[in-house]
Amino acid sequence: MEGKIIKIISNSFTVLSDTTYICQARGKFRNLKITPLVGDNVIFDKEKKIISDIKERKNSLVRPPVANVDQSLIVVSVKDPDLDLYLLDKLVCLVEFNNIKPIICFTKLDLLDDTKNIDEIKQYYMEIGYQVFDNKDDRIRNIFKDKITVFAGQSGAGKSTLLNILNSSLNLKTGEISKALGRGRHTTRHVELINLLDGWCADTPGFSSLSLNEMTPSDIRDNFVEFNLYRDKCAYKDCMHDKEEDCEIKRRLGTDILKSRYENYIKFLRKEKI
Ligand SMILES: Nc1nc2c(ncn2[C@@H]2O[C@H](COP(=O)(O)OP(=O)(O)OP(=O)(O)O)[C@@H](O)[C@H]2O)c(=O)[nH]1
Ligand SMILES: [Mg+2]
Numbered sequence: 001m002e003g004k005i006i007k008i009i010s011n012s013f014t015v016l017s018d019t020t021y022i023c024q025a026r027g028k029f030r031n032l033k034i035t036p037l038v039g040d041n042v043i044f045d046k047e048k049k050i051i052s053d054i055k056e057r058k059n060s061l062v063r064p065p066v067a068n069v070d071q072s073l074i075v076v077s078v079k080d081p082d083l084d085l086y087l088l089d090k091l092v093c094l095v096e097f098n099n100i101k102p103i104i105c106f107t108k109l110d111l112l113d114d115t116k117n118i119d120e121i122k123q124y125y126m127e128i129g130y131q132v133f134d135n136k137d138d139r140i141r142n143i144f145k146d147k148i149t150v151f152a153g154q155s156g157a158g159k160s161t162l163l164n165i166l167n168s169s170l171n172l173k174t175g176e177i178s179k180a181l182g183r184g185r186h187t188t189r190h191v192e193l194i195n196l197l198d199g200w201c202a203d204t205p206g207f208s209s210l211s212l213n214e215m216t217p218s219d220i221r222d223n224f225v226e227f228n229l230y231r232d233k234c235a236y237k238d239c240m241h242d243k244e245e246d247c248e249i250k251r252r253l254g255t256d257i258l259k260s261r262y263e264n265y266i267k268f269l270r271k272e273k274i
């Protein structure tokens with residue numbers, strides 16, 4: 001039968017098919033040095049309760065260990081902690097690099113007197129092709145169906161608060177540092193996908209400790225998606241939009257290209273503050 005691994009505790013794999021089955025994995029995976037992950041689509045024997053094959057993955061993350069991630073919901077507070085566009089751009093770039101769709105959700109707009117600046121920023125990220133929400137926007141409920149979502153964003157940004165709003169039976173703790181809990185639980189291998197609005201989400205946030213180190217400068221460039229719209233007008237075919245003369249990206253700085261995006265891009269290239 002075919003199914004999806006939705007929970008792993010040590011060497012027990014919960015596979016969802018017509019119902020859930022608690023399975024073991026065949027020894028061959030250990031020999032092949034492949035670890036079945038939550039999110040994996042597998043072939044299993046429902047009588048013997050053994051997973052025999054893992055179907056090809058579209059991607060896999062190390063932290064949290066999840067396969068076939070469709071999208072990452074990047075949660076960004078506009079205050080407390082302060083709006084951090086550097087972190088936002090880093091996460092968007094990393095998520096893109098992993099072939100995962102970034103979706104952005106701003107939180108804590110209620111703590112600002114004036115949201116004009118945030119409205120402009122939201123508008124920009126939408127224009128370059130991203131879905132952007134704030135945490136009071138009900139339309140966000142539609143993005144989860146049939147998808148595996150990994151939440152990302154700074155501690156205190158409001159990830160657990162948002163998850164509780166989306167699924168009140170989750171009852172996640174908010175307003176306290178969740179890291180200790182995450183680490184403690186993962187000493188014995190325990191990863192789970194949580195049912196969320198007809199889709200799935202990982203029970204721990206992702207991308208918290210990822211750096212851009214494994215990306216080459218051109219990987220970084222290519223994952224600033226809006227640069228790809230204009231780069232054919234740069235004088236050099238392989239323009240890095242950095243020190244080159246006659247660069248279309250630099251010409252459009254402050255009009256079509258948000259200044260902070262470009263500045264963060266240059267910081268990533270120089271590996272500053274990473
Ligand atoms: N005013 C306001 N406070 C919020 C909002 N969203 C979350 N908070 C508060 O911000 C604090 C942190 O929220 P959490 O949901 O715990 O943040 P988190 O992203 O899960 O943080 P970690 O688990 O540490 O990664 C809590 O005290 C929440 O009540 C919001 O939209 N407005
Ligand atoms: Mg939390």
Ligand SMILES: [Zn+2]
Pocket residue numbers: 231234235239240241242244246247248249250
């Ligand atoms: Zn250029």
